[in-house]
Amino acid sequence: xxxxxxxxxxxxxxxxxxxxxxxxxxxxxxxxxxxxxxxxxxxxxxxxxxxxxxxxxxxxxxxxxxxxxxxxxxxxxxxxxxxxxxxxxxxxxxxxxxxxxxxxxxxxxxxxxxxxxxxxxxxxxxxxxxxxxxxxxxxxxxxxxxxxxxxxxxxxxxxxxxxxxxxxxxxxxxxxxxxxxxxxxxxxxxxxxxxxxxxxxxxxxxxxxxxxxxxxxxxxxxxxxxxxxxxxxxxxxxxxxxxxxxxxxxxxxxxxxxxxxxxxxxxxxxxxxxxxxxxxxxxxxxxxxxxxxxxxxxxxxxxxxxxxxxxxxxxxxxxxxxxxxxxxxxxxxxxxxxxxxxxxxxxxxxxxxxxxxxxxxxxxxxxxxxxxxxxxxxxxxxxxxxxxxxxxxxxxxxxxxxxxxxxxxxxxxxxxxxxxxxxxxxxxxxxxxxxxxxxxxxxxxxxxxxxxxxxxxxxxxxxxxxxxxxxxxxxxxxxxxxxxxxxxxxxxxxxxxxxxxxxxxxxxxxxxxxxxxxxxxxxxxxxxxxxxxxxxxxxxxxxxxxxxxxxxxxxxxxxxxxxxxxxxxxxxxxxxxxxxxxxxxxxxxxxxxxxxxxxxxxxxxxxxxxxxxxxxxxxxxxxxxxxxxxxxxxxxxxxxxxxxxxxxx
Numbered sequence: 040x041x042x043x044x045x046x047x048x049x050x051x052x053x054x055x056x057x058x059x060x061x062x063x064x065x066x067x068x069x070x071x072x073x074x075x076x077x078x079x080x081x082x083x084x085x086x087x088x089x090x091x092x093x094x095x096x097x098x099x100x101x102x103x104x105x106x107x108x109x110x111x112x113x114x115x116x117x118x119x120x121x122x123x124x125x126x127x128x129x130x131x132x133x134x135x136x137x138x139x140x141x142x143x144x145x146x147x148x149x150x151x152x153x154x155x156x157x158x159x160x161x162x163x164x165x166x167x168x169x170x171x172x173x174x175x176x177x178x179x180x181x182x183x184x185x186x187x188x189x190x191x192x193x194x195x196x197x198x199x200x201x202x203x204x205x206x207x208x209x210x211x212x213x214x215x216x217x218x219x220x221x222x223x224x225x226x227x228x229x230x231x232x233x234x235x236x237x238x239x240x241x242x243x244x245x246x247x248x249x250x251x252x253x254x255x256x257x258x259x260x261x262x263x264x265x266x267x268x269x270x271x272x273x274x275x276x277x278x279x280x281x282x283x284x285x286x287x288x289x290x291x292x293x294x295x296x297x298x299x300x301x302x303x304x305x306x307x308x309x310x311x312x313x314x315x316x317x318x319x320x321x322x323x324x325x326x327x328x329x330x331x332x333x334x335x336x337x338x339x340x341x342x343x344x345x346x347x348x349x350x351x352x353x354x355x356x357x358x359x360x361x362x363x364x365x366x367x368x369x370x371x372x373x374x375x376x377x378x379x380x381x382x383x384x385x386x387x388x389x390x391x392x393x394x395x396x397x398x399x400x401x402x403x404x405x406x407x408x409x410x411x412x413x414x415x416x417x418x419x420x421x422x423x424x425x426x427x428x429x430x431x432x433x434x435x436x437x438x439x440x441x442x443x444x445x446x447x448x449x450x451x452x453x454x455x456x457x458x459x460x461x462x463x464x465x466x467x468x469x470x471x472x473x474x475x476x477x478x479x480x481x482x483x484x485x486x487x488x489x490x491x492x493x494x495x496x497x498x499x500x501x502x503x504x505x506x507x508x509x510x511x512x513x514x515x516x517x518x519x520x521x522x523x524x525x526x527x528x529x530x531x532x533x534x535x536x537x538x539x540x541x542x543x544x545x546x547x548x549x550x551x552x553x554x555x556x557x558x559x560x561x562x563x564x565x566x567x568x569x570x571x572x573x574x575x576x577x578x579x580x581x582x583x584x585x586x587x588x589x590x591x592x593x594x595x596x597x598x599x600x601x602x603x604x605x606x607x608x609x610x611x612x613x614x615x616x617x618x619x620x621x622x623x624x625x626x627x628x629x630x631x632x633x634x635x636x637x638x639x640x641x642x643x644x645x646x647x648x649x650x651x652x653x654x655x656x657x658x659x660x661x662x663x664x665x666x667x668x669x670x671x672x673x674x675x676x677x678x679x680x681x682x683x684x685x686x687x688x
Contacts (some may be wrong), residue, residue: 062169063105064098070161091143100140101133101162108132117228126167134159151400197225201262203253203280205231205246208268208294213242228259253283265291278592287599325635326561328360330568334415334457335360342367343398343446344420346374349461349523352560353417358386360564365391366411368398369420398442408453416450417563418443419461421477428473429614429684431669436662439476440483440655447487447572451509458490459567460515462575464552467517468666470617475674475681479655481575482677484513486648488573514570517640519552519620520577532590536597541606542590549608549618550588552580566637575640579631583620614684651677 074174108129138155202209211227216224228247231237236246249254257265265284284291284615340357344350345367351374354365364647365382369375372395379393396403407413421439422428450458462481465474486617489509505585524531531663535542559578566576587607601607612618629638654677661669671683 042132047099063102063110063166064208068094068097069180070158070165073157073161077206088663096140097158098139100137104133104136105129105166122170123167127163127172129395130159130163130166134162135355142648182604184436186619196223198223199227199261199263200224200266201247201253201257201260201264202226202229202244202266202268203250203284204268205229205233205236205241206268210241212266212268212294213244217242219510224264225375229258230256244522246312250283254287256286262289265289267291267293277476281596284575285595296347326565327568327634331564332360333360334568335564337361337363339364339366339411340415340417341407341411342417342419343369344418345369345393345460346376347419348372348380348556348561349563350417351378351381352556353563354382354391355386356560356564357558358382358546362389364411365389366394366407367391367411368394368396370395370397379578386585397438398446399437401445404445404449408449408455412453412455413450414447415567416458417461417567418446418458420446421461423463423473425465425473425616426613428476429471430667432472432667433662433665433688435476436658436670439473440479441662443480444483446657447483447513450513454509455511457567457624458484458511458513458572459563460513460516461563462517464517464519464580464620467620468682469678470682471614472674474673475671475678475683478678478681479674481515481517482646483649484515484575485573486646486651487511488513490572512570512572514567515565515575517575518554518559518562519580520554521556521559522553528586528589532593533597535596536599536605539605541603541608542594543608544587544611545589545610545612545616546618547587547609548585549612549616550583550585552583554578554580562637565634569632569634569639576632577638577640577672579636 108125110126110129122538134155137158141155202212213226216222216226226244228245229241230248230250230253231246232250237248239246249258253265256262265287267280281291335357340362342350342353342357342365345354346369350367350369353368357365367375367378367382369378375393375395379391382389382391394403394407398404398418420442422434428439447456447458460480462486463474463477464479465471466481467474469475469478489511520527532542563576566578569576587609590607591601594605594607598607629640632639654673658670658673658677661673675681675683
């Protein structure tokens with residue numbers, strides 16, 4: 040069966056080639072004929088038999104050149120601007136060869152030279168128009184499936200969509216819906232910002248009005264769905280558009296920004312529901328691809344916490360820089376399996392090894408580092424749920440502090456080039472164990488930097504192999520809450536709204552910094568390329584957001600009224616929480632970098648390696664005894680600005 044299918048396909052390809060070739064010969068003769076007519080020389084040259092004489096020469100010269108230029112290897116149903124350029128090149132080259140041949144043969148005796156210029160122009164036009172006509176035939180009449188269904192039936196089954204935005208994104212959507220008959224959408228109009236553009240058409244689709252006229256135009260065009268294609272980065276404008284969409288009572292979706300698309304390919308298949316991160320109005324990230332690629336391309340990269348929200352997004356973002364190998368390290372079986380399967384089935388081509396285990400397992404770390412020899416480490420593994428860690432502080436010691444210490448030491452012993460620690464704004468003047476533990480890891484990162492390195496600070500298990508010097512560059516990245524992560528309030532609010540409320544907010548005035556997970560991952564990669572050792576980079580988070588206002592907007596986004604349908608209930612601050620988050624702590628100075636969204640901290644405080652090592656030994660001893668009060672007291676000694684909450688002990 041397969042052999043018969045191959046024979047049929049081969050036969051169709053040969054038929055296609057000879058059909059195109061035959062039409063091209065006719066078009067070449069027609070172009071040459073018309074060139075004579077335009078010059079009013081036809082009767083004269085027919086008398087001298089020049090027209091008939093040069094036809095074989097034209098075919099013998101032009102057809103082989105067209106063939107060598109690839110004009111018979113393309114699929115003309117997808118004719119593009121590049122194909123037109125190839126036709127132009129082949130036409131000029133073939134005419135040049137033809138003119139040279141005629142000049143050598145009879146030096147244009149009795150022949151008008153302008154005929155050849157006209158012949159060139161007409162050849163290009165005829166050949167190009169023929170290819171364009173083929174594309175038009177396939178796209179406008181659905182030629183492939185014309186025998187099975189009519190145009191009327193095709194359009195009848197498609198969903199009528201109205202596009203908000205008349206820019207590049209809208210142009211791509213229209214082009215895709217017109218060229219792919221299998222897509223279930225039919226664009227019926229566009230809404231723009233410029234009154235002068237109303238009445239114009241984009242790929243045959245009219246710009247029917249302004250965005251503020253959405254409700255009226257949705258009725259006039261009989262739209263069944265609204266697609267937001269380009270809204271800029273103004274958060275207030277996005278909120279206004281969403282409100283207008285809600286007034287129509289029609290379903291609406293949005294095209295994601297390019298920062299969300301790992302490969303930067305915008306398509307109809309990319310459309311999704313409007314999410315809260317769209318209302319933030321965060322700007323697209325400018326990434327220095329060459330600078331990032333210089334330390335990632337071809338390298339073996341270890342990501343701890345690879346199954347988490349930050350770790351998994353780091354995996355996706357790293358793929359665009361063609362790493363040599365990814366090593367995925369995570370303690371959660373389900374999350375690790377998900378990112379492993381995603382990389383295997385959706386992002387093929389990069390080898391990925393999955394390691395299930397805990398970062399505090401020294402022997403496992405030794406095995407992983409000796410087996411894979413990672414050159415770059417992104418350490419994102421951490422416990423981050425503030426109330427849970429507050430009531431189980433020993434886990435913060437084991438995982439956040441001791442585990443991080445072991446990973447850093449393994450990086451030193453096995454010659455890792457760069458180590459990027461993922462930290463949090465809760466490490467600034469912390470009021471909870473989670474924030475204090477992350478501040479301790481920042482101090483560890485600084486004392487393990489080459490300039491401050493003392494090999495006596497290694498934990499007991501590593502000391503025999505401790506080097507006197509090392510070249511591993513350590514750096515930290517500190518940022519706020521990530522929308523949609525497992526510890527974010529967004530998933531909780533959504534579940535509460537789905538159940539009919541109430542939506543629980545701790546305090547009317549509580550504020551937090553927020554950014555999207557893809558933005559956080561991109562800035563971590565960028566900061567990793569900028570470090571020279573010991574820095575803590577801060578990502579510019581914009582303005583803090585009131586959680587109560589976020590709850591109201593989410594309720595409205597779900598089509599509910601926060602005043603009558605879904606209640607917002609205030610339940611009080613939880614253990615270890617504070618009203619406001621900060622980005623810098625006492626003794627730190629903030630300095631801009633060459634990147635507009637990244638700053639670096641310059642600290643006058645230099646921790647003592649020996650003292651910190653001694654304090655950590657005490658901390659681990661207290662954790663082994665599950666002494667909550669003792670752990671918090673020991674953390675306060677290491678991080679004096681930490682305000683411990685002993686009420687939860």
